[in-house]
Amino acid sequence: xxxxxxxxxxxxxxxxxxxxIMNDLLTYAKTCGYEINITSIKPSQNNYKKDAxxxxxxxxxxxPTLKDKFEWAFLKNIVEKxxxxxxxxxxxxxCDLAYxxxxxxxxxxxxxxxxxxLKSNIQxxxxxxxxxxxxxxxxxxxxxxxxNIFLSPLHYKRIASMIEIDHKPFFILRxxxxxxxxxxxxxxxxxxxxxxxxxSEAKGVENLKKYFxxxxxxxxxxxxxIYGKELPFAEYxxxxxxxxxxxxxxxxxxxxxxxxWPEPQGRVVVEAALCGCNLITNENxxxxxxxxDISKKENLTGAVEEFWEYxxxxxxx
Numbered sequence: 640x641x642x643x644x645x646x647x648x649x650x651x652x653x654x655x656x657x658x659x660i661m662n663d664l665l666t667y668a669k670t671c672g673y674e675i676n677i678t679s680i681k682p683s684q685n686n687y688k689k690d691a692x693x694x695x696x697x698x699x700x701x702x703p704t705l706k707d708k709f710e711w712a713f714l715k716n717i718v719e720k721x722x723x724x725x726x727x728x729x730x731x732x733x734c735d736l737a738y739x740x741x742x743x744x745x746x747x748x749x750x751x752x753x754x755x756x757l758k759s760n761i762q763x764x765x766x767x768x769x770x771x772x773x774x775x776x777x778x779x780x781x782x783x784x785x786x787n788i789f790l791s792p793l794h795y796k797r798i799a800s801m802i803e804i805d806h807k808p809f810f811i812l813r814x815x816x817x818x819x820x821x822x823x824x825x826x827x828x829x830x831x832x833x834x835x836x837x838x839s840e841a842k843g844v845e846n847l848k849k850y851f852x853x854x855x856x857x858x859x860x861x862x863x864x865i866y867g868k869e870l871p872f873a874e875y876x877x878x879x880x881x882x883x884x885x886x887x888x889x890x891x892x893x894x895x896x897x898x899x900w901p902e903p904q905g906r907v908v909v910e911a912a913l914c915g916c917n918l919i920t921n922e923n924x925x926x927x928x929x930x931x932d933i934s935k936k937e938n939l940t941g942a943v944e945e946f947w948e949y950x951x952x953x954x955x956x
Contacts, residue, residue: 640954641674643687643694645717647701647709647731649679654881656906657698657728660790663815667943680707687713692954694723696780700771701731711776718779724953725780726788729903732780733801735771738841738900742923743797745770778802785953786810788946790904791925797901810949813942814909814926814933820882822936823915824889832858833891833916835884835907839865846897846921858895861887888914895919902926909933 650661665675676686681702687694694717699709717723725732730739740751752768771777781787781798786808789795799805832851836842844866851858851872860873861884869875879887884907888894894911896902901923908926912918912934920927931938 640672640693640951641676641688641691642668643676643678643691643721643723644697645678645687645694645699645709646697647680647699649677649682649684651677652682656904659906660728660812660815661697661726663943664946668947671947680709683707692722693785693950694721695726696723696784697726698728698731700735701729714780715776718776718783722954723784724786724788724950725784727794727798727903728790730798733772733777733798738839740900742900743801745772745801747773772801782807786949788812791928792930793901793923793925793928794903810946812946813929814904814906814939815942816906816909816913816939818913818936818939821885821888821910821913823913823934824885825915826889828890828892828915830859830887830891832856832893832895832919833861833887833911834858834895835861835879835887835911836896837865838862841898841900843897843899843921844870845899847895850895850897850919859887859891884910885914888916891916893917893919896924897921898923909939913939 644665646661648655648658650658650665668675676688676691678685678687696717699714736751741749747770748768749770754766754768781802781804787804788810789798790812792811795809795811834847838844838860847858848870856872858873859876861876861879863878864875888911891911894908894916896905896908897920902925904925908918908920908924913936918927926933933939
């Protein structure tokens with residue numbers, strides 16, 4: 640089977656949360672003998688095959704602040720003439736601002752854009768204050784696809800309401816976390832609270848301040864501090880290699896994640912749950928919107944295989 644994979648980032652060169660998921664899916668496909676042809680902006684490569692059985696469009700508008708982008712004519716040709724599915728790891732194909740500042744409560748004129756915001760306008764190459772979804776190609780990308788793929792029930796509901804695609808076929812991918820790496824070792828837990836990920840406004844810094852300030856509680860924070868200011872209740876570890884994360888989660892009693900934005904899934908939340916952490920979250924975490932216990936290995940088994948079975952069913956139609 641021949642598959643085109645078209646995405647801004649090649650998941651075999653980058654290791655963000657979405658790229659880790661796509662790496663899991665595409666690596667499995669390769670082991671099954673599928674021919675995977677990757678077209679991406681970073682790194683720049685065009686391996687698109689017109690005779691492919693299916694094209695996967697994934698996060699094609701990622702990195703909205705960078706100048707290099709797909710040609711609209713190239714995407715338009717896929718959307719209007721190709722057999723494809725659209726895969727969302729985030730909201731980058733519905734919003735050209737970082738971390739969906741409106742939380743999906745879209746308006747015709749985006750209140751987070753301004754003709755006077757020179758830096759943002761230069762990055763986006765436009766002074767338009769219209770919602771990104773007002774572009775006809777965005778709507779077509781979702782409505783012309785054979786199916787749209789999402790990372791959680793919350794993720795699906797938020798985008799379906801934004802683009803109005805609740806009548807379209809869709810598939811929700813269960814977490815693809817490696818349960819052989821992330822599991823509860825039943826060891827002594829010497830960390831009371833832990834957070835892992837980008838330390839930023841969207842990831843819930845303001846909510847963490849409300850939770851911890853005025854208490855004696857301490858929070859171990861793993862990840863890059865995009866927020867800038869250091870929080871008085873936090874102990875920063877800086878970068879920790881991914882392979883060491885199971886050890887940290889197994890040391891922690893509570894994993895806390897209170898994002899401002901509707902987190903598509905939150906892979907790190909699943910990893911922490913598998914390692915035995917009690918989860919302290921809010922309604923904006925996609926991982927907890929599943930109707931099963933994400934701390935149970937058996938509920939995650941076969942997620943990758945299930946995805947490709949679904950893709951095969953679309954190809955055979």
